[in-house]
Amino acid sequence: MFSNKQVYQFIQKSIKQKQNIVVTSVIKTLGSTYSKAGSIFVINEEGKTCGVLGSPKLHNKLLELSKQALETKDVFVLDNIPSDESSGHGESKFFIQAFFYEENYGLLQESLENTNKTLVRSIIDGRYFFEEKQRSIELKENLFYQTIKKPYSLLIFGAEAHVEPLIKMANLLGWKTTIIDIKINNEFVRNADKTIKLEDVKEVLNIDFKQYDASVILSHRPSTDEVYLQALASSNIEYIGMMGNKKNMIRIKNKLGLNNDNRIFAPVGLDIGSNSSESIALSICAQIESKRNGKI
Template identity: 25%
Template sequence: MKEITDILNAYYYAQKQGKKAALATVVKVDGSSYRRPGARMLVTDDGLLTGAISGGCLEGDALKKALSAIHQQENRLVMYDTTDEDDAKFGVQLGCNGIVHILFEPIDGLDENNPIKILESINGERENAVIVTLFSLQSKTQLGTRSIIKSENQFGNLPTSIALETLADAQQVLANEKSELKNYKIENELVDGFIEFVKPPIALIIAGAGNDAQPLATIAHLLGWQVTIADGRPTHATLQRFPNAKILVTKPAQILPQLSMDTQTAVVLMTHNYNYDTELLGLLLQTDVPYIGALGPKKKLVRMLDELEMNTETNRSRVYGPVGLDIGAETAEEIAISIIAEIKSSLSGATASSLKEKKQAIHSQTKSIS
């Protein structure tokens, strides 16, 4: 979601400057690549790039293709094939041994269903959504980013002949929480559909406004997470100390009623106030929040659970205490990195093991079905 937010902000700025822009989207990948389907980049007509569609190797050529799309005001699909070992002949030096399909869409500010308007409809919302992007590997007709589907509503403009089928597929992707590639037929012409599942950003609630909470809040904000600081001390929980966070100066019992927690929510207890953390822990264990982290030694956590009379195997397994991955962290900044990594790993369902030990592809493949 951070990439989408950055792209929207860059587009708004470009509009104010009277610049034209195009959106580049990775819609299909075969084999290995640095970015997966759903990666986006905004290109303005003066060459400014926001977002990324590769590790930097594609951006130079993509800039040329985007400027061409802006000039011609026409969607364009470009394939980069690096399965040949001598990928230098493509002039992009990918070195990834894969085939990447990128859709370039010039932004028409007068079109109420342009790709930017579609991305706007999910920005800042805490709701799962599906973005439908239609393209074709077999013809020059590239329909582009066409719709956003949520559980209760839809925004965009799908072709009438495939609208019902596409909406059904989108609802299935919402249910499965996994993107898919689909095939459709419009007037006897095959059309590919990237049905992309999009989660809201992680919401991080930090109970504690001490100095060690500052790097945690800073790194989380850098990642595009939504940060809330909760503490009972008005001298510590301030916008001056946490300029990019929502501030709650309150007792534990008043924290949860002011927040909306979902499957992308993480809470870290680090007030260094034993009674505050214990009371909040008891309240959190009565919710479905997927990640609860507790700073401090394991014996402290056991004592807290004992005092709450909630020391069950289920509760012990729910709480990440001591919080963070074992990376040898010592400083507040290093501890923040270990906590951020554990939260990301937990909410993504990843193993948090070294990538060198992984037998499968680093990224999960987008499922392709006909």
């Protein structure tokens, strides 16, 4: 629900400023649509917005319904069906609900405190409850099921010029980025959300990696890369990428007994037939997205 960093930060900032907030959720789609179920669009009472769900016409309609939600406190369902059947565009269903400072933001605030649970909402009256187990996004019998996730978190080992495009690409995707290494060049990592400087490479073996979803080793130092991989292999991180030549990657995986670990991608990135720093960043993020969505 909050997996996009920009949306999450916008909501947090609006709450801090005591702004009333309207959240529009895509709850169902059919055919080719700009946004899929689970995507959200947020507007606060000042008229500031975050997120894009479709065309300017749709955007304006959502703004109109958001204003009504702030005024009436009603919930709204919008069915967006193309008027021209030959347009090639699919159908979308949206759920619009307002949250108020005077009510401590109700469901929205509770959702922020119930990460990894499933929020179940009635699209008839907005009533809700939480399930402990995580479920796929689904609209069933007027109930919308959506697992609450905080921003996807990427841990990057390395802090030189070659990591800057990866940070920018991850930021564009709405991921939280953390840089970690024994050497930090702040000039190239200024766009990261957080940096961690290790005084000694062995410190990494004592770090708790639970808060991270994916990691990429780009430090280009064989003496440290092996230790980093060893630390990550014992964690629950779902994607572990490592840059380097194939022969050396095979050697390290053999040494650490990681040949059957399907979380590890070494060399890192999809083969997209290009080798600029920007395209390498794209190939890495594409591979992470593929792993995240069960495509590889």
